[in-house]
Amino acid sequence: MFALALTNGLVIGIVYALTALGVSLVVGIMNVINFAHGEFYILAGYFSYLFAHTLGMDPLAAMLIAVAGVFVLGLVVEYTLIRPTYGDDMYSLILTFILSIVLQSIYLLVFGPYPNKPPGWVKGATDIFGLFFYGNQRLAALGAGVAVIALFFAMLKLTWFGRMIRAASQDREMAELNGIDTTRLNMFGFGLGCALAAAAGVILAPVFPVTPTAGTPIALTAFVCVVLGGMGSMSGCVLGGLVLGVVENLGAAYVSTGYKHLFMFLILILVLLIRPAGLFGRREA
Secondary structure (H helix, E strand, O other): OHHHHHHHHHHHHHHHHHHHHHHHHHHHHHOOOOOOHHHHHHHHHHHHHHHHHHOOOOHHHHHHHHHHHHHHHHHHHHHHHHHHHOOOHHHHHHHHHHHHHHHHHHHHHHHOOOOEOOOOOOOOEEEEOOOEEEEHHHHHHHHHHHHHHHHHHHHHHHOHHHHHHHHHHHOHHHHHHOOOOHHHHHHHHHHHHHHHHHHHHHHHOOOOOEOOOOHHHHHHHHHHHHHHHOOOOHHHHHHHHHHHHHHHHHHHHHOOHHHHHHHHHHHHHHHHHHOOOOOOOOOOO
16 A cells, blocks of 8 residues: 555656646746646646547647647736736736636636546556556656656756746846846746646646646645745755655545645645745745
8 A cells, every 4th residue: 555655646746846846937937926827737638638539639749739728828828917917916916816716717617517537648557566556647647747847957957048047036137137038038937837737737637637626726735835845946846746745645545535635734834844944945044
């Protein structure tokens, strides 16, 4: 039971980490808390379902197009809704909260309250070290999540766009003095943050079907991962997601699934009591 719960925790944890990276990216560049982050996750799952199940597209192609579609929508949302609120963080917070409610209502109207599940990419199961058989779709989700996170960190460290992101998140005024167009950076950074949530959505949707309100707990968990790992720390997001995923699944296996979210907040409180700045966060001088 322990090995199975641990494996489940790693799969869920890597998706939590991927979603949290999008939250951390937007907060770091724009200082905006996007309450609709979970709805972008769900939208990608619905897109993937429509493209693959309804239109008959290849599941992998449907996933890529779904992520690209959410990225473009993120650019539009930043340009039309978020950009006019620059200078007043409360307005952007309220707008994204309203956007979350509107998107949930649209999903309910279009897709109904029933779960929708896009087709999986792989079938069957694999014998894990002779201990148990584990679904190949979940293993594929784990591998895809690791690959996307690795690509994100490579982009952050090795490309000019990644260097601009790091510069703006560390000192926005200095970045502007060095010629970085922070307005355009905001737009593409917000789009990339939405795309990360979308990637998590299309990866996990074949395992856990999407529903109109399923984005709320995903977004809540992503915010907890960011705080747990330390504000501004991308590595902390990944570690925070893995910790939460493993703790939740071990708790569900050995205690009760009814206390799943309780375990999440208990580990958060415990870490913040020991390290108020989070696992990788730094105390302000």
